[in-house]
Amino acid sequence: MSELLSFALFLASVLIYAWKAGRNTWWFAATLTVLGLFVVLNITLFASDYFTGDGINDAVLYTLTNSLTGAGVSKYILPGIGIVLGLTAVFGALGWILRRRRHHPHHFGYSLLALLLALGSVDASPAFRQITELVKSQSRDGDPDFAAYYKEPSKTIPDPKLNLVYIYGESLERTYFDNEAFPDLTPELGALKNEGLDFSHTQQLPGTDYTIAGMVASQCGIPLFAPFEGNASASVSSFFPQNICLGDILKNSGYQNYFVQGANLRFAGKDVFLKSHGFDHLYGSEELKSVVADPHYRNDWGFYDDTVLDEAWKKFEELSRSGQRFSLFTLTVDTHHPDGFISRTCNRKKYDFDGKPNQSFSAVSCSQENIAAFINKIKASPWFKDTVIVVSSDHLAMNNTAWKYLNKQDRNNLFFVIRGDKPQQETLAVKRNTMDNGATVLDILGSDNYLGLGRSSLSGQSMSEIFLNIKEKTLAWKPDIIRLWKFPKEMKEFT
Incomplete structure (x- = not known):
């Protein structure tokens, strides 16, 4: 359900900004950045799930924050190039769509609404929820019976x-x-x-x-x-x-x-x-x-x-x-x-x-x-x-x-x-x-x-x-x- 909601919010943000917001460099950059973050998060989730079958988990975070020296990556070079090219194409398409009505005057209300919808799409995305949960799990109190079982x-x-x-x-x-x-x-x-x-x-x-x-x-x-x-x-x-x-x-x-x-x-x-x-x-x-x-x-x-x-x-x-x-x-x-x-x-x-x-x-x-x-x-x-x-x-x-x-x-x-x-x-x-x-x-x-x-x-x-x-x-x-x-x-x- 959260996947559909986050995608719907993403799409709504793109459409509202493209057709109603008008020209403003700051709002354009901010909206494109947040929408781009949504895309990057979902690609990260897809790639992580490909390896783990469990999305973005401790294995992903540990591996990415530790030494990658000697990793066997040659079988992933072509998929990696494909992802980079795909990201470039998506960002290019987003930029083009968002600037379609750049000759129209700026509308603060629609710009704000589009940015809020973009932020909502990120917040509702499974990738963001998984990362947030991982961060929260680091600082919880733990379980009082751990000491009884750890020997x-x-x-x-x-x-x-x-x-x-x-x-x-x-x-x-x-x-x-x-x-x-x-x-x-x-x-x-x-x-x-x-x-x-x-x-x-x-x-x-x-x-x-x-x-x-x-x-x-x-x-x-x-x-x-x-x-x-x-x-x-x-x-x-x-x-x-x-x-x-x-x-x-x-x-x-x-x-x-x-x-x-x-x-x-x-x-x-x-x-x-x-x-x-x-x-x-x-x-x-x-x-x-x-x-x-x-x-x-x-x-x-x-x-x-x-x-x-x-x-x-x-x-x-x-x-x-x-x-x-x-x-x-x-x-x-x-x-x-x-x-x-x-x-x-x-x-x-x-x-x-x-x-x-x-x-x-x-x-x-x-x-x-x-x-x-x-x-x-x-x-x-x-x-x-x-x-x-x-x-x-x-x-x-x-x-x-x-x-x-x-x-x-x-x-x-x-x-x-x-x-x-x-x-x-x-x-x-x-x-x-x-x-x-x-x-x-x-x-x-x-x-x-x-x-x-x-x-x-x-x-x-x-x-x-x-x-x-x-x-x-x-x-x-x-x-x-x-x-x-x-x-x-x-x-x-x-x-």
């Missing part, structure tokens, strides 16, 4: 015995593994999933729905809600500095923490997050280009999954031989929207759906093959008995060429565990969410079964079980989570 675990693991390999599959949600919906799409990794502890109902909550947010949720047990006011720019040098996260606990317990990915580490502040929480060894596109076999073999985001997982295997071998306790985290990229990338070493380069090739499904089939090959190398090694392997999606897939087919299914994130020390084969249908991943890993490693808002899915009760309205509850906790950044609103608070 800090012990800072160390008593007598740690197992190394950890944690694989984030970019957008590699569990839905892809439904063999009835998508036959023979994920045979290799699906077989490994069925050999381990498979958690079949991992829900995606607000603040966990993009890569860095999924990483924060899984390692710190909180959604990623960041401040956008005051001195929030301090976030470039620290990331939830007061929180105890999985990497901190591992480091305090004698682990050397490694992170390997093919994209640039600076994008969205992943480097800041990891360095802030126990990771001393980071490898991204810049760090890998001097060590990979073919530094020119790259996609839009960085190095292909086969290259990244080869380097991860080399690092696993090296660290295992050294005898030191370690964790090795890696993040794939080939399944990134809009349609993914195909590594050249894959046997599975093409997947047909509905009788035609689908690039996103093809990328999934290829990437899961690479991940499975990496895991099988670890399983075949003499060090597997001392290793826990975790495979999870960072978030649900965004708007890719498989999205409309995914949305027909009951969608869940991927999370399964393969234990080298104690093989376990079970599908667990307990209701859970991404924040429970880190707590579950801690539990397996012999530590506490809670981490922030996360609870172990083996011995605890997830917030997704406690609260039927967990999505609304998560948003109610947003101000409390933002306060965990502990940024001063004014520099004088430092003095």
Whole structure:
């Protein structure tokens, strides 16, 4: 309804100014500016919804206000050019229409009415309402029960015995593994999933729905809600500095923490997050280009999954031989929207759906093959008995060429565990969410079964079980989570 109302107000403003207002430079500029803002807001909403499926949300604001270094944008260049040309054409057309009766004398009443209608169109637009709500959500009081559910675990693991390999599959949600919906799409990794502890109902909550947010949720047990006011720019040098996260606990317990990915580490502040929480060894596109076999073999985001997982295997071998306790985290990229990338070493380069090739499904089939090959190398090694392997999606897939087919299914994130020390084969249908991943890993490693808002899915009760309205509850906790950044609103608070 608000879309129709805002458009009707926009149209009324244009018509009244064009036919009744007459000539006046100031009123023309003011009206054109506000009408132009309406157009920009709606294009922003359209573009945001294309990526998020949820309009302008925290993911959009966080991404736009953080580092975009290394973003893979080549597939969006033509649409971007189209938007710029379209905006230019719209502004040109608006200017021409509004000045149609420029030779008529200025009429204050109609000029004011047109400007008020233009302002009303902006105020009624869904884009403006979403942005306003995001701003308001930053400063609310929060929920008084947050402190009762947010729990800090012990800072160390008593007598740690197992190394950890944690694989984030970019957008590699569990839905892809439904063999009835998508036959023979994920045979290799699906077989490994069925050999381990498979958690079949991992829900995606607000603040966990993009890569860095999924990483924060899984390692710190909180959604990623960041401040956008005051001195929030301090976030470039620290990331939830007061929180105890999985990497901190591992480091305090004698682990050397490694992170390997093919994209640039600076994008969205992943480097800041990891360095802030126990990771001393980071490898991204810049760090890998001097060590990979073919530094020119790259996609839009960085190095292909086969290259990244080869380097991860080399690092696993090296660290295992050294005898030191370690964790090795890696993040794939080939399944990134809009349609993914195909590594050249894959046997599975093409997947047909509905009788035609689908690039996103093809990328999934290829990437899961690479991940499975990496895991099988670890399983075949003499060090597997001392290793826990975790495979999870960072978030649900965004708007890719498989999205409309995914949305027909009951969608869940991927999370399964393969234990080298104690093989376990079970599908667990307990209701859970991404924040429970880190707590579950801690539990397996012999530590506490809670981490922030996360609870172990083996011995605890997830917030997704406690609260039927967990999505609304998560948003109610947003101000409390933002306060965990502990940024001063004014520099004088430092003095």
